[in-house]
Amino acid sequence: MTRRVLIVTHGGRPEAVVALHEAVKELQDAGFEVGLHDDDLAETFGDHMAQLRTREGVAESEVVMVLGGDGTILRAAELTHGTGVPLLGVNLGHVGFLAEAEREGLHAAVQRLAAHDYVVEERGVLEVRVTLPGEDEPRVGWALNEATVEKASRERMIEVAIGVDGRPLSSFGCDGVVMSTATGSTAHAFSAGGPIVWPDVDAMLLVPLAAHALFARPLVVGPSSTFALELLQRSAGPGVLTCDGRRRIDLPAGSRVEVRRGDSPIRLARLSTAPFTDRLVSKFSLPVVGWRGRVAEDAAEAARVARQAATAAVDAAKRPDGGHPTAPDPKGE
Template sequence: MTGSALVVHHSGRPEAVAAAAEAVAALEAAGMTPVHEEELAQVSDLAVVIVLGGDGTILRAAELTHGTDVPLLGVNLGHVGFLAESEREDIGEAVRRLASGQYDVEERRTVEVRVLRPDGEVEVGWALNEATVEKSDRARMVEVVVEVDGRPLSSFGCDGVVMSTATGSTAHAFSAGGPVVWPDVDAMLLVPVSAHALFARPLVVGPTSVLAVEILARSMSDAVLTCDGRRRIDLPTGTRVEVRRSDVPVRLARMSHAPFTDRLVSRFALPVSGWRGRGVNGSRQRGDARAEDGGLG
């Protein structure tokens, strides 16, 4: 591969600055032109984006590439780092493989988010991980009614409601008690947060479903919509938020074919010692189910 590669990192973290310098040197050695964010003119002209950091930095880079064919390669400098493909010590090898075309591109589904205000104003956003409706007053719950496919399901007071992609199931939705959904499952999740209701369980719906949350007029608190923890929209009472599958994916550079199970074990340091499974030839085998390397959740 030739061309330009954008290097995205957290400029306030010394480790990220050092990793960015290493990535720049590796790109130059591989015959590619490194570009920093302040130098970026046209995203679509890039061959790839290399992201050095945790999930928040990778989500910031996804904002830059959204709507283009430019793939992202995440290098984990965070803790859990589900949105990363490689680890810090693998930067040089990752760049070499990028430059030689030794990678696949995986498309991850996003969601389209529509905000319909009582005055008729409509705002449109998107998310790779999740769209979250949360109370804006810390001392009060927000009263909502949730809807699936145009039909009301339940109303309750809560701290919020997370509407997530399968990719985002290991992020905010997971911390709110939602299930882990394998990333190749074409589905969306709805997870209430601290809901005061008998029926307020996490829901998993199909790819053609439409999720909606309405802020009820009786609510003692307004709300705020947050997409991927980054983009915020205020939601006065009476506002309706609709979430549906988008046809615009985020493209990820993938260098490992390790199964998601191994990535999950690696990221959460799950105990698997003593496991005895069957190998590909049907024989019993021993060992840990540790991931070959990091990956995207």
């Protein structure tokens, strides 16, 4: 039986093109049939026909391999959401929290994939319902990282009322509000001052953006809870809702947004069993020198080696020959 991998990449980046050619060759040499997806038609909020237009070849694939950063992985998640097909991210970006392998580990990742040496992890998503003034039926969307309500006019705040589980909690003026999954806690919510939540914690976060209020702290709720946000009539300007930085809908005053746990998780192919703590140390280059024991020293050394290898891979990709790396000889010969 033929095994198939669909590749999604950022075609506008030279290093991504180099990685694409290498990935195709590696996968074909390992016996995979390879498909390419270069359609960047983003879903619009609530437009489920967009999914049908862009998902050709996804259901027949064992894995969707993503060559790029977290933004490219979020684009690929639009293809796999609701299909059960896992994503395998190879990081070509800066941080790449959602990626499972770095650029220099592409060969090893393909070999692990060929050997069925990976596990599949599920990440919860948000179901986002928007009720606009004058409309009875809500428009329904989703997000893997976050749903963000922000002011549409740079010079004007929006006035919002926040509720949890059908009960009012607070109202204030602000630049916006981020509602995120645990997966998204290291993305927009993190930059807004929210807590980092380990991905195996089944929780949702709400983080206000530049709120003009005494009580406007980040909130963490359980999987059965629902956030509600109303854009108040006294708001000085309209708002806009964006899911994962891609799917958006305009919010006039009087709009209501409800966010709860979604029913269709995103599936990620995992090659490493390292704890999330090690990922934080590596991705953020956290200082762990001084922590007692070899574990911290090993983590710091691994992070240093990963940074050097990533720099070398970028430099190699810029060479005229494309810098195609060869697999290291395990005997060192």
